[in-house]
Every structure is written in structure tokens, then in C-alpha cells.
Amino acid sequence: MVAGNLPVIGVLDLQGGTQEHLEHLGHISGCVAKPVKAPDELQALSGLILPGGESTCLSRLFKLFGLHEAIKREHSRGMKVWGTCAGAILIAREIIDEQPHLALMDIAVHRNAFGSQMDSFNLTANIPEVSGEPIPLTFIRAPKIVRVGPGVKILLRHEDFIAAAEDDRCLATAFHPELTSGLAFHRYFAHKCGVSSELHSDQIEGWTARSWMQVARA
Numbered sequence: 773m774v775a776g777n778l779p780v781i782g783v784l785d786l787q788g789g790t791q792e793h794l795e796h797l798g799h800i801s802g803c804v805a806k807p808v809k810a811p812d813e814l815q816a817l818s819g820l821i822l823p824g825g826e827s828t829c830l831s832r833l834f835k836l837f838g839l840h841e842a843i844k845r846e847h848s849r850g851m852k853v854w855g856t857c858a859g860a861i862l863i864a865r866e867i868i869d870e871q872p873h874l875a876l877m878d879i880a881v882h883r884n885a886f887g888s889q890m891d892s893f894n895l896t897a898n899i900p901e902v903s904g905e906p907i908p909l910t911f912i913r914a915p916k917i918v919r920v921g922p923g924v925k926i927l928l929r930h931e932d933f934i935a936a937a938e939d940d941r942c943l944a945t946a947f948h949p950e951l952t953s954g955l956a957f958h959r960y961f962a963h964k965c966g967v968s969s970e971l972h973s974d975q976i977e978g979w980t981a982r983s984w985m986q987v988a989r990a
């Protein structure tokens with residue numbers, strides 16, 4: 773689970789926001805971040821991020837790449853899993869009107885519950901467990917988390933939905949911290965994976981709303 777002495781956090785590299793998560797993890801000291809797409813690459817991981825993208829597409833690719841069972845197996849052995857947006861849908865035990873995918877976490881989600889891509893939005897929220905500073909949040913054709921089971925802690929509730937929740941091994945966020953300047957959620961997940969990391973700031977200096985596009989072009 774460690775490279776040298778450092779825990780390794782993988783980012784699923786099949787479809788969606790892989791580079792943006794890798795870039796954010798690159799600002800967290802005390803861990804190694806790497807893209808993963810093969811089942812045997814999971815064995816070395818302390819944590820795995822399932823990025824946003826499109827959950828039905830990602831689920832089909834899991835099966836093609838032999839990852840479905842491998843992710844379930846490593847999670848049951850202790851690997852931490854963070855699902856952002858489509859990733860949160862993939863780890864949910866229940867999806868309203870659809871079959872679940874990995875079913876790792878006792879939450880129910882409602883896909884595309886805010887409407888179309890045009891109904892995407894930004895928020896800033898205080899989440900004391902995660903950061904002492906307000907956290908910028910970006911929702912893109914996001915799901916709503918509509919129910920959590922007894923072992924699941926709600927980190928952020930907003931209006932009629934739950935936007936972030938966690939249990940011992942999983943973190944689910946309906947939004948995309950990797951598309952903002954904020955590092956708080958990446959640090960929080962890294963801590964969950966056993967990383968000890970001190971950050972001077974929860975923000976990436978010089979990050980602009982177009983920074984993720986620069987990553988995509990590189």
C-alpha cells in the first residue's frame with residue numbers, strides 16, 4: 773500500500789476528470805498519486821478516486837477492463853474510495869429507478885436530479901469537518917444524495933439534498949472539488965488514506981477557472 777514510505781492514491785483513468793484529480797493530489801505532500809486502469813494496479817493502493825464523468829459509460833468500461841470485481845475486492849480489504857459526482861453514483865448502494873453499480877456505500881442517489889447540463893451551478897459552503905475555510909463547490913449535471921444509511925455521516929446538506937457524505941471507507945461528493953482552486957477535499961481524502969500532510973493553504977495559488985483546461989491541453 774506504500775511507495776517508498778508514502779501511501780499511494782490512484783485515480784481511475786478510463787473516462788472523466790482524471791487529470792484534474794491528479795493535479796490536485798500533486799499539491800498534497802506525503803502521498804504519491806497515479807492513474808490506474810488495470811486490476812493489478814489496485815493492489816498497491818491506499819485509496820482510489822473515481823472521477824466525475826458519465827456513470828453508465830464508466831460502469832461499462834469497468835467491466836471491459838476487469839475492474840468491477842477488483843475494486844469491490846480491494847475496498848473490502850481496506851482500500852478507501854472517493855467518488856466525485858459520477859463516481860458517487862458508481863459507489864451508491866441504491867440509484868433511484870436504476871440498478872446499482874459497485875454498491876460500496878449505503879447511500880441512495882438520484883441521477884441528474886437538477887436537470888440538464890445547463891442547470892449546473894457553483895456554491896460555496898462551510899464544512900467544518902473538512903476545512904476551516906469556506907469551500908468552493910462545482911455541480912455539473914450532478915446527482916442528489918437522497919438518503920444515507922445508519923453507518924454514514926452527512927458532511928454537507930443543502931436545501932433538499934445531501935451533497936457530501938462518508939463512512940469508514942468511502943467518501944461521496946455530488947460536486948467536483950477538482951474543478952476549483954480548493955484542495956480541502958483532496959487533503960481530507962488523503963488523511964482518510966493514512967497520509968499525514970500539512971498544507972499552508974487550502975487553495976492552489978494562481979488557479980483560475982480555466983486552469984483545468986490547461987491541464988487537459990498539456
Ligand code: GLN
Binds near residue numbers: 823824825827856859
Ligand atoms: N450526470 C452524470 C451521470 O449521471 C454525472 C455528471 C458528472 O460526473 N459531472 O453519470
